[in-house]
Amino acid sequence: MLHEGRPFVTTTGAVELWHRACFDRRADPIDVLPSTIVPELAPPPSRTPRVIVLAVAASALAGLGFAHWRLGGGMPLAASYANVELAPEPLPAPRTTTVTEVAPPRPLHIETQLEARYPMPTLDGDDLDSVYPSLRGWTHPVTASAELMPELRSRQFGVGRAGVEGRPECGAGHCGVDLDGPRGRRLVSVADGIIVRIERAELGADGKSGRYVRIQHSDGTLTAYMHMDDVADDIQTGDKVFGGQYIGTLGATAVGNTPPHLHFSLELPNKVGDKGDIRDTHYIDPAPFLVRSTIVKSAQRRHAVKPAS
Ligand SMILES: [Zn+2]
Secondary structure: OHHHOEEEEOOOOOEEEEOHHHHOOOOOOOOOOOOOOOOOOOOOOOOOOOEEEOHHHHHHHHHHHHHHHHOOOOOOHHHHOOOOOOOOOOOOOOOOOOOOOOOOOOOOOOOOHHHHHOOOOEEOOEEHHHHOHHHOOOEOOEOOOOOOOOOOHHHOOOOEOOOOOOOHHHOOEOOOEEEEOOOOOEEEOOOOEEEEEEEOOOOOOOOOOOEEEEEEOOOOOEEEEEEEOEEOOOOOOOOEEOOOEEEEEOOOOOOOOOOOEEEEEEEEEOOOOOOOOOOOEEEEOOHHHHOOOEOOOOOEOOOOEOOOO
16 A cells, blocks of 8 residues: 555655545644554544554665665765654764775885985886896995995095096996995995906005905996905905805005095996906996895805816
């Protein structure tokens, strides 16, 4: 019978469902309270109009609203049926989170401020450390260093250096980075490689580099360590060294009045992968790889692997 009814909202705000035949006489005085439920099975009352109050429908609507609320839709749906007298059923407090909420995935690599300042260079669209894998996972050359890269501009790559003849790739003349540290601080190779040159004379061969070590890595890149106070006794040209292996100590040989530091430089072969001519190279700024390196507390003391004879 309910589906034949005609809904009507009274001035008191209640929803009534009227029998069609009675709708036109709805204004007649009645003695039934709007909230009274007329049982379906009761004999049809003789009085008119017959009022069916939708308590059942109201509770169904309230249920809908409750479900809507639980789904996180904001205002409960029941609020839009303000005319329906809801049972005083307490509604749950709105939830700010749901158990099905999934935490966002953690980024695999968190870029540090230094890495952002020294982004990875690219070569023909590829990250340089994928073209030259030896540039990845360096050990910082200065053990127990207080910093990955010097803040002072004068210590960085490409700044002016008096008396340095031009290498066009080195900007105003400085072809490396000057890393800070006290005299005697142990130095290590940044990666596996072969020693291609050792200079033990105090002023070095050119009078400017001091004692130094130059290492060629497996993909043809070269690193050099200059102004050393001492070069490890047990290493020689041709020896194989490992990343993190002790090669000597930080010093101030051939630096003039400058305080002790490690002049550290990085070269790439002019032809990718070429390991034949260690003079056919160009310098690049090692900063992007230094800021991604790991500083170790102490050098690994191990015997260098001598070349087969
Ligand atoms: Zn320098």
